[in-house]
Amino acid sequence: MSALKSLKAATVQFQHQAGNKHYNLLMMEKFIEQAALQQVKILTFPEMCITGYWHVPKLTSFEVSALAEPIETSPSLALIRSLAVKHQMLIGAGLIERADDGRLYNAYVACLPDGSLHTHRKLHAFEHPAISSGDRFTVFDTPWGVKVGILICWDNNLVENVRATALLGADILLAPHQTGGTQSRSPCGMKPIPLELWEQRATRQEELTAAFRGPNGRGWLMRWLPARAHDNGVFILFSNGVGADEDEVRTGNAMMIDPYGSIIEETWAAGDAMVSAELDLTLLTMSTGRRWIHGRRPELYQILTERQGYERDARTARFSVDVPQRNNR
Numbered sequence: 001m002s003a004l005k006s007l008k009a010a011t012v013q014f015q016h017q018a019g020n021k022h023y024n025l026l027m028m029e030k031f032i033e034q035a036a037l038q039q040v041k042i043l044t045f046p047e048m049c050i051t052g053y054w055h056v057p058k059l060t061s062f063e064v065s066a067l068a069e070p071i072e073t074s075p076s077l078a079l080i081r082s083l084a085v086k087h088q089m090l091i092g093a094g095l096i097e098r099a100d101d102g103r104l105y106n107a108y109v110a111c112l113p114d115g116s117l118h119t120h121r122k123l124h125a126f127e128h129p130a131i132s133s134g135d136r137f138t139v140f141d142t143p144w145g146v147k148v149g150i151l152i153c154w155d156n157n158l159v160e161n162v163r164a165t166a167l168l169g170a171d172i173l174l175a176p177h178q179t180g181g182t183q184s185r186s187p188c189g190m191k192p193i194p195l196e197l198w199e200q201r202a203t204r205q206e207e208l209t210a211a212f213r214g215p216n217g218r219g220w221l222m223r224w225l226p227a228r229a230h231d232n233g234v235f236i237l238f239s240n241g242v243g244a245d246e247d248e249v250r251t252g253n254a255m256m257i258d259p260y261g262s263i264i265e266e267t268w269a270a271g272d273a274m275v276s277a278e279l280d281l282t283l284l285t286m287s288t289g290r291r292w293i294h295g296r297r298p299e300l301y302q303i304l305t306e307r308q309g310y311e312r313d314a315r316t317a318r319f320s321v322d323v324p325q326r327n328n329r
Helices: 019-035 061-067 073-088 153-157 159-165 196-197 205-213 225-232 288-293 312-319
Strands: 006-014 041-043 090-099 103-113 117-121 138-141 148-151 172-176 236-245 247-251 254-256 263-266 273-280
Touching: 006 019, 006 254, 019 041, 019 073, 041 172, 041 312, 061 090, 073 090, 073 103, 090 138, 090 172, 090 263, 103 148, 103 153, 103 172, 117 138, 117 148, 159 288, 159 312, 172 225, 196 205, 196 247, 225 236, 225 254, 225 288, 236 288, 247 288, 254 273
Parallel strands: 006 041, 006 236, 041 090, 148 172, 172 236
Antiparallel strands: 006 273, 090 103, 103 117, 138 148, 236 247, 236 254, 254 263
16 A cells, blocks of 8 residues: 555546547647646546547448557657656556557557556447457556556446456556447436537536536436445546537546545536546545455355356447346346
8 A cells, every 4th residue: 555645636528539639639738737737646538539439430440440559659659658757647548559460459558657558458349340359457556656447438337347456456446438428228328418509508508517417427427436436445537528529429527536435526517627636545445345345255256257148249238229138046
């Protein structure tokens, strides 16, 4: 455990431009400089914020590959990496990775103050048939004596992923997303926010803010996200897109959650924004979730690693309209 009692962190929401890496990196650089002035040590940006997100399903496989970059030689990450070193900051950024074997991944890269990189490949990728899913968890040490883990968007929805990340020692979870206002197959899930509401935001700001706070934005997050922090005794830095993303409207809701599931800081802004706060690291040791984890009985949990017969790949599970029945035991 870190000898530090607190650590300054921040999380960003911003509206990227599809495929416009230059613009997106300029936006990120602006927020990085703002965070540096506040002496932030860990800064989280949204999923695929460098490349853009929801236009990707409409691209050909060749076009997706053209948008991708190798991690170590990525021109985009070269900038973020240099700023991480310059400001002695951990900066998390999302893009499409082209691996050495040519496979593509929805990746999130933590650039550390010493210039090193830690890459997480989304475990449940559904954005495009050409994008593969990752096969391992990502937890690493930081210069501040705390361990950081990464899970991308839908990775966080599956409770097993957050628990595994916590068991690997994560104290802080970076949770980059592109969510809110999506079309859920569930009758009680999220529903779209009208594009015209975003387009008319100058005159309908109060209505738009209410939509972002409502059941298709913040209200949906509150059903499950704080529980991930509470049940596993971790801080969560939730970053998200905001505004029109092709035919969907992202709801922002950038927030920081403590190991008790309480919101430390959040934004109501219906636009580009950053929130920052000191993380009280003394909360970690005696948090409820950590004490619960100490009471685990792993010998009972073999079922968690057994296939039940109704598992599906991420794309089928995400977009299918029918839900297979669970096995009756």
